Amino acid sequence: MTRAVRFGALALFAAATAAVAVSAAPPAGPPAGPGGVPELPPYQVRAQMPAGDRLATGRDGKAVFEHVCGYCHLAGGMASNLLTKQMMMMHRPPSDGLLSNRTDLFPAYVKAVVRNGKGAMPAQTRVDITDAELNSVAAYLAKGKK
Amino acid sequence: MKLTLPPRISPQQFDSALQSFASVVGKDWVMSSDADRDAYSDVYAPGSTDQWPAAAAVAPANVDEVRAIVRLANEHKTPLWPVARGKNLGYGAAAPRMAGSVVLDLGRMNKILELDPKLAYTVVEPGVGFFDLHDEIARQNAALWMSVPGNGWGSVLGNALEHGIGYTPYGLHARNLCGLEVVLPEGDLLRTGMGAMANNPAWHLFPMNYGPTWDLAFSQSNLGIVTKAGVWLQPAPETSLSLTWDIPNEEDIAWVIDTVAPLKIAGLIDQNVFIPSWLGKIVVLGQRKDFWDKPSAMPEWRVKELLKEHKLGYWRVEIRLYGDEAVNKAKAEVIKSAFKRHLDAAPFESWWRQGDPKPPMDLAMGTPTAVPLQMSDWVGGRGAHMGFSPVVPATSEHVMGQLKRSRKIIGDHDVDFYASFTIGGRFANNVNMLMYDRDNATQVDNIKHLFNALIDDTAKAGYGEYRTHLGWMDRVMDTFNYNDNALRRFDERIKDALDPNGIIAPGKQGVWPAAYRGQKKEGAQ
Ligand SMILES: Cc1cc2nc3c(=O)[nH]c(=O)nc-3n(C[C@H](O)[C@H](O)[C@H](O)COP(=O)(O)OP(=O)(O)OC[C@H]3O[C@@H](n4cnc5c(N)ncnc54)[C@H](O)[C@@H]3O)c2cc1C
Numbered sequence: 001m002t003r004a005v006r007f008g009a010l011a012l013f014a015a016a017t018a019a020v021a022v023s024a025a026p027p028a029g030p031p032a033g034p035g036g037v038p039e040l041p042p043y044q045v046r047a048q049m050p051a052g053d054r055l056a057t058g059r060d061g062k063a064v065f066e067h068v069c070g071y072c073h074l075a076g077g078m079a080s081n082l083l084t085k086q087m088m089m090m091h092r093p094p095s096d097g098l099l100s101n102r103t104d105l106f107p108a109y110v111k112a113v114v115r116n117g118k119g120a121m122p123a124q125t126r127v128d129i130t131d132a133e134l135n136s137v138a139a140y141l142a143k144g145k146k
Numbered sequence: 147m148k149l150t151l152p153p154r155i156s157p158q159q160f161d162s163a164l165q166s167f168a169s170v171v172g173k174d175w176v177m178s179s180d181a182d183r184d185a186y187s188d189v190y191a192p193g194s195t196d197q198w199p200a201a202a203a204v205a206p207a208n209v210d211e212v213r214a215i216v217r218l219a220n221e222h223k224t225p226l227w228p229v230a231r232g233k234n235l236g237y238g239a240a241a242p243r244m245a246g247s248v249v250l251d252l253g254r255m256n257k258i259l260e261l262d263p264k265l266a267y268t269v270v271e272p273g274v275g276f277f278d279l280h281d282e283i284a285r286q287n288a289a290l291w292m293s294v295p296g297n298g299w300g301s302v303l304g305n306a307l308e309h310g311i312g313y314t315p316y317g318l319h320a321r322n323l324c325g326l327e328v329v330l331p332e333g334d335l336l337r338t339g340m341g342a343m344a345n346n347p348a349w350h351l352f353p354m355n356y357g358p359t360w361d362l363a364f365s366q367s368n369l370g371i372v373t374k375a376g377v378w379l380q381p382a383p384e385t386s387l388s389l390t391w392d393i394p395n396e397e398d399i400a401w402v403i404d405t406v407a408p409l410k411i412a413g414l415i416d417q418n419v420f421i422p423s424w425l426g427k428i429v430v431l432g433q434r435k436d437f438w439d440k441p442s443a444m445p446e447w448r449v450k451e452l453l454k455e456h457k458l459g460y461w462r463v464e465i466r467l468y469g470d471e472a473v474n475k476a477k478a479e480v481i482k483s484a485f486k487r488h489l490d491a492a493p494f495e496s497w498w499r500q501g502d503p504k505p506p507m508d509l510a511m512g513t514p515t516a517v518p519l520q521m522s523d524w525v526g527g528r529g530a531h532m533g534f535s536p537v538v539p540a541t542s543e544h545v546m547g548q549l550k551r552s553r554k555i556i557g558d559h560d561v562d563f564y565a566s567f568t569i570g571g572r573f574a575n576n577v578n579m580l581m582y583d584r585d586n587a588t589q590v591d592n593i594k595h596l597f598n599a600l601i602d603d604t605a606k607a608g609y610g611e612y613r614t615h616l617g618w619m620d621r622v623m624d625t626f627n628y629n630d631n632a633l634r635r636f637d638e639r640i641k642d643a644l645d646p647n648g649i650i651a652p653g654k655q656g657v658w659p660a661a662y663r664g665q666k667k668e669g670a671q
Contacts, residue, residue: 041506044513045284046277055174071277071299071516076506078517115181120522120529122189122239125232126177127205127253 041076042066054130061140064133065100072121073099082120099141106145107138114138147183150199152224152246153665160201163222167204167248170214175254178202186232186249188241188616190522190530192582192597193590197669198241198616200227203249209329209373215250216371217333220647225662226250227651228371230272230304235297235519236533237308238616243653244665250371253301259374260350263288266381267324267350271374272303276514289382291512293317298514303375307365309613311568311575313510315380315468317418318570320365322378325349328370331645336360336370350376366613368651368659369644383468384500386511387478389493391485392459396423399461399549399567400542401488406463406569407540409484414477417466417510418570424449424458425564425579429524430517431456434562441589443560466510471499527583532593534578534600536609540569544609545576551607552578552600559596575612594671601625617671623656 047066050059065073072079075098084097095101111134117123129137151160168176177186178201186203187195201224206212219226227247232240240249256273261282268279268290276298283290293312295305306319316322325339336342338360341349353361364370393402402421409415428437437452438444444452453460465481467474482493498504498511507515522529534552538544545567556563561580568575580596582589597618601611605625614622626633637657641648648659658666 044277044506044515045281048281055172072519076517078515078520081517082520082523115185117189117528119527120519122235123181123185125185125203125240125251125253126174126182127203127251130174 041074043070043072043074043077043080046070046074055132057132057135059133059136061136061138064129065137065140068124068129068133069099069137079121102141103143105141105143107135107142110134110138110141147180147187147195147199149178149180149183150196150201150246152201152248153244153662155223155246159222160224163218163224163248164202164204166218166222167215170211170218171204171206175205175207176202177205186240186251188239190235190239190532191241191584192530192532192593192615192617192671193584193587195241198238198243199245200240200242200249201246203240203251205251205254207254209255209327209335212250212252212255212329212371212373213333213335216329216331216649219248219649220332223647223649223661224248225649225652226371227654228252228272230301230307231275231299232304233297233300234304234308235299236531236615237613241616243616243619243651243669244662245668247652252371252373255373258282261286261288261290263290263381265351266290267376267378268302269325269350269374269376270302272301272372274302276300276302276305280514291316291380291382292514293319293322293380293512294509294514295319296509296518297516299516299519302377303372306375306377307367307372309366311418311570312512313418313420313568314466314512315416315418316378316512317568320362323361323365323375324351324353324378325376326361326364326372327374328364328372330370331647331650338364366655368641368654368657371650380468380512382500383470385471385474386466386468386498387474388464388466388496388498388508388510389478389481390462390464390496391489391491391493392457393421393461393463393489394459396460396549397546398459398488400546402461402463403540403545403567403569403574404542405484405488406465407572407574409481410540410569410571414480415465416468418568419463419465420509420566420568421461421463422566423564424453424460424462425562426566427458427462428452428456429521429564433526434524435526443557443562464510465493466508521579521581525581525583525589527585529581530584531579531581532597532615533613534580534597535611535613536576536604537573537612538576538609540572540574545574547607548576548604548609551603552576555599555603556580556596559592559599561592561596598671617669619653620656620666620670 047063049067050063080097084094087096088094114124164176186200225247227242228250229240230252252272255271257271260269276294279302293314293316295310295312306323310319325341328336340346340352364372406419467477504511538548564579566577580593582593610625611622642660648661652659652662
């Protein structure tokens with residue numbers, strides 16, 4: 001492998017990281033308080049899990065996504081970093097590294113990836129995310145597509 | 147994954163066991179489809195996940211449900227494998243040691259029961275993840291810091307019960323446990339420490355029992371299911387100062403250990419000092435093929451080139467101090483002059499003060515992150531790793547000996563070398579990350595041979611592992627061979643006395659109940 005290619009990959013990574021920062025400016029975290037708990041990237045201050053029966057239909061897909069998938073899939077999370085890099089390699093906008101920005105996700109695809117895993121992502125159990133919750137998350141990410 | 151039944155259980159018997167579990171937790175929380183079994187398999191398995199198959203999983207919501215399931219499991223002779231969040235990546239994830247065990251997933255029991263900033267502790271259920279506790283501390287603006295492992299996706303209790311290690315002054319996680327509630331193998335309920343007295347407010351504060359102390363008997367253990375526990379937390383410091391050195395050469399680890407360990411033992415350094423080799427810095431920068439495009443291990447000359455290109459030393463030492471500014475300044479002077487004796491370069495210094503933003507990825511500040519999981523992308527494909535983790539005395543003699551030994555074995559197997567030493571006091575914990583693509587059979591086979599060689603040769607030299615993957619639990623237990631394996635004989639006598647049906651986690655850490663001792667060979671590598 002040539003030096004240029006090697007540097008190319010690295011430059012791409014650096015750009016990807018910067019792109020995540022720009023394209024997905026984190027919303028304000030909790031205020032700095034006496035505990036010295038200042039602002040953190042969104043993936044470290046996720047939405048709370050919505051209350052109520054985890055098996056019931058009609059869960060809040062966005063909130064479940066942020067709580068359950070947010071560790072990795074909010075801005076700055078490990079999956080956002082990897083996906084941003086992959087998107088750029090495919091000449092797609094780096095902002096597509098965030099699943100919530102994607103317009104090409106279908107519910108069936110989201111469900112298959114969550115239950116089977118993909119690349120660095122392990123399969124998720126039904127305790128991690130129930131079928132009802134997954135339906136809501138898939139609908140949220142698919143933005144109305146069936 | 148197809149169904150593997152527990153030993154000596156017919157499909158009908160298994161079915162009625164699952165139905166009885168469903169009558170306790172509801173049918174949706176008994177998970178027994180092929181897809182469920184896959185989700186509870188070892189997602190980083192070296193080779194096929196069929197080596198450690200769960201038959202099903204069941205997820206109780208509270209301690210009463212746990213007790214009911216344990217009683218039913220005894221009745222139906224279906225062994226249970228408890229996990230907290232089951233993210234034990236590199237050591238078997240949620241998968242059980244014995245084929246056909248039912249995973250008892252405690253992930254739904256995720257309440258933070260107490261958070262006390264004054265006495266600096268929390269009481270949590272096993273399903274509480276590092277992120278959950280971190281979020282709650284932030285929400286309450288509590289003046290508390292956590293200690294977290296490199297993979298922040300797991301459970302506060304699960305990690306501590308597995309003897310997990312973090313990089314703050316509270317980094318020996320099992321040591322932070324204080325006062326446990328435990329469901330025993332026949333369904334009885336025990337509270338340890340002062341909790342043995344009803345309503346005693348010192349339950350999670352005083353670390354011993356009246357009489358023998360049992361808390362850690364339930365860690366890396368199959369003697370019970372922990373349903374809640376006290377965990378001590380670090381009071382948020384006024385300031386924190388980090389001193390970072392890149393240490394140029396491999397052999398320099400000798401003086402580094404002899405410099406850091408005495409300061410740690412003397413209490414001048416509070417934290418567990420993590421010293422990773424260079425590859426730890428490179429793995430998050432891209433994929434292996436971006437740096438070395440041959441299947442063979444990266445040669446010495448290429449390593450040298452990369453270190454130069456990226457301005458890295460062979461090792462990186464980051465020492466973090468916590469407390470009042472004046473105290474941290476004074477400590478820093480002592481540490482810097484100790485390093486100065488061996489290295490001219492001044493450290494990179496970075497202060498944090500209350501109210502400053504916390505660097506989001508600094509494990510030594512106890513902020514959970516899953517970003518290190520990116521490491522699995524290094525080899526590409528379905529990347530994974532196992533950790534070979536022996537413990538050695540914290541002196542240059544022992545550390546160099548171990549470094550040379552494992553380096554040679556890893557080199558002989560043509561695998562990239564990525565080691566770290568964590569100085570936790572009088573010992574150094576040496577984790578060797580062995581990375582592989584799960585779908586590359588030759589690579590997986592080689593890693594398994596390598597793992598056996600590492601365990602055997604390291605034991606011959608007199609050292610043992612602190613923790614290991616499912617497939618090697620027996621082999622490592624065998625290395626603790628003093629007096630005809632007195633430890634295992636003792637563990638198994640207790641196991642048989644408390645768990646006559648062998649229901650809880652048979653084979654965990656190489657401890658087999660009489661009922662299943664015949665299964666020992668299965669799944670062992
Ligand atoms: C990139 C990477 C970096 C990592 N870095 C670290 C690190 O720095 N330090 C470290 O320690 N680990 C590290 N790990 C390993 C592992 O991922 C973590 O230790 C993780 O926290 C373990 O998963 P968990 O917390 O979900 O525990 P679980 O998988 O839930 O539990 C682990 C084991 O503890 C026992 N157990 C759990 N709950 C109970 C209970 N209630 N009652 C009885 N027994 C129980 C069971 O035997 C179980 O198998 C790393 C992994 C990766 C992939």
